[in-house]
Amino acid sequence: MPELTEEQRKQLEEKIKKMSPEELKEFQKQQCIFCQLISGKIPSKKVYDDEKCIAVLDIAPASKGHLLIMPKEHYAIMPQIPDKEIGHLFLVSKYLSQVLLKVLKVSGTNVFVANGAVAGQRAQHFMLHLIPRKEGDKIIEVEDKLIDAGLRAKVKELVEKRLKTLLGVKEEKQAALPKGEQNVPEEKSVPEEESAETKEETAEPDAEEETAAEEKVEEKPAKTTKKASKKSSSKLSSSKKNKPKDEPESAGDASLDDIANLFK
Amino acid sequence: MKCEYCDILERKSTADILYEDNEVIIAIKDFSIAPGQLTVFPKQHFTIMEMVPDDIIQKCFVLANKVSVAIFESMGAHGTNIIVQNGLGAGQKVPHFAVEIIPRREGDGLNLQWTPKELSEDEKETSYLLIKEEGDKLVDIGKKKEKKEVSPIVTEKISGLNGKDNYLLKSLKRIP
Numbered sequence: 272m273p274e275l276t277e278e279q280r281k282q283l284e285e286k287i288k289k290m291s292p293e294e295l296k297e298f299q300k301q302q303c304i305f306c307q308l309i310s311g312k313i314p315s316k317k318v319y320d321d322e323k324c325i326a327v328l329d330i331a332p333a334s335k336g337h338l339l340i341m342p343k344e345h346y347a348i349m350p351q352i353p354d355k356e357i358g359h360l361f362l363v364s365k366y367l368s369q370v371l372l373k374v375l376k377v378s379g380t381n382v383f384v385a386n387g388a389v390a391g392q393r394a395q396h397f398m399l400h401l402i403p404r405k406e407g408d409k410i411i412e413v414e415d416k417l418i419d420a421g422l423r424a425k426v427k428e429l430v431e432k433r434l435k436t437l438l439g440v441k442e443e444k445q446a447a448l449p450k451g452e453q454n455v456p457e458e459k460s461v462p463e464e465e466s467a468e469t470k471e472e473t474a475e476p477d478a479e480e481e482t483a484a485e486e487k488v489e490e491k492p493a494k495t496t497k498k499a500s501k502k503s504s505s506k507l508s509s510s511k512k513n514k515p516k517d518e519p520e521s522a523g524d525a526s527l528d529d530i531a532n533l534f535k
Numbered sequence: 536m537k538c539e540y541c542d543i544l545e546r547k548s549t550a551d552i553l554y555e556d557n558e559v560i561i562a563i564k565d566f567s568i569a570p571g572q573l574t575v576f577p578k579q580h581f582t583i584m585e586m587v588p589d590d591i592i593q594k595c596f597v598l599a600n601k602v603s604v605a606i607f608e609s610m611g612a613h614g615t616n617i618i619v620q621n622g623l624g625a626g627q628k629v630p631h632f633a634v635e636i637i638p639r640r641e642g643d644g645l646n647l648q649w650t651p652k653e654l655s656e657d658e659k660e661t662s663y664l665l666i667k668e669e670g671d672k673l674v675d676i677g678k679k680k681e682k683k684e685v686s687p688i689v690t691e692k693i694s695g696l697n698g699k700d701n702y703l704l705k706s707l708k709r710i711p
Contacts, residue, residue: 316663318666318667318670319670319673321674326670328659333650335652335658335659336662338666349600349603349617350604352600358596358597359593359676360596361596362589362592362593362676365587366673366676367670368584368585369585370673371666372585372622373669374662374665374666374669375662375665375666377622377624378622378623379620379622379623379624379625379626380584380619380621380622381618381621381625382584382617383616383617383618383647384616385614385616386607386614386615386616386617387613387614387615387639388613389614389640389641390615390639390647391614391616391647392614402649404624404625404626406623406624408624411625411647411649412626413645413647415567415628416568417565418564418567418572423551423563423565423570424551426571426610427551427553429610430553430573430606430609431553432609433605433608434553434554434561434605434609435554437601437605438598
């Protein structure tokens with residue numbers, strides 16, 4: 272809400288801080304033009320509608336037939352959405368992409384999601400863009416470039432541990448992690464047992480990293496997952512602290528709150 | 536046929552593999568749009584999104600969401616973009632369906648934002664009617680997805696769309 276004065280903004284922030292998670296969600300919903308569009312209070316050109324989501328034509332399209340696919344439930348950011356709904360939304364995008372290819376005679380489609388204002392997210396209602404493309408239309412122009420091997424190694428080092436925790440992959444030689452400690456929802460889509468096995472067969476290049484991680488792990492094996500997530504989130508959540516939690520799906524991840532609050 | 540992504544999973548490439556299971560792989564490619572980019576793709580070779588079975592599509596994007604969260608939390612990113620370049624016209628370089636997750640930071644110099652296009656009322660209305668007609672036929676995808684088969688429309692479309700540059704068609708013939 273950029274048009275508010277400094278004082279109004281402060282008042283609003285105060286008000287928001289005092290809200291319970293339920294109130295906050297309701298408040299966001301009332302403010303959200305896409306929720307109004309879904310409920311039909313704002314007119315739109317709807318091309319698909321089911322129990323969980325709708326697809327409408329974008330009013331400021333990148334090209335003819337540019338669609339927005341959004342969940343009917345209000346989610347400000349993607350990490351709040353349960354796996355099942357993510358799966359459904361993107362499945363719908365697959366079928367609608369097929370429709371676009373067929374009826375618009377285009378030679379491709381982009382599925383595009385922006386998470387966070389810096390990535391181009393403008394609304395506080397999660398949506399995915401489906402953009403019909405033709406060669407030479409210059410809509411999303413990106414070039415692949417060679418990423419330096421040192422940089423890639425750094426990326427791997429940074430992200431691997433957290434990613435494996437999120438995916439429920441157990442670290443090698445540390446199989447006795449109690450089920451309850453893993454913060455992966457009980458979705459069938461990620462077969463934990465299998466993936467852990469394949470990983471054991473295939474992972475050897477990062478032995479150094481693993482031993483470093485293991486040293487810490489061995490002290491309190493049962494708490495590893497929690498520790499890891501606390502560590503990473505505390506890094507990012509330095510700026511704002513006592514924030515209302517409105518994220519049932521990912522309780523405890525303060526950094527996600529930060530991202531959600533970018534849109535307040 | 537040479538496919539860079541099949542090379543990755545056969546360990547014939549310098550790309551780093553972060554995760555793999557029976558169906559899906561997460562890798563750091565050596566050629567990317569931006570540093571820190573991760574790629575999720577199915578192990579089986581599917582050229583475009585329309586050819587990928589429903590459960591694999593769902594899994595790819597569920598994983599992409601988790602990758603996105605991991606990037607937020609561990610790389611100090613301020614946001615992420617999740618992009619699929621589906622088909623030649625959409626900038627697809629490798630004939631193997633993939634989901635790219637790109638970390639974003641303030642002032643990273645990436646421009647992925649399009650400029651809105653001015654369309655005539657007529658254009659808007661015709662495309663709306665055309666899409667809606669087909670969209671209505673889809674009814675509830677979640678409910679009837681088991682029955683629905685995907686391939687026919689795609690095959691038709693692809694053969695119609697490019698006479699010259701035809702990896703799409705070749706790989707279609709390859710798929711059982």
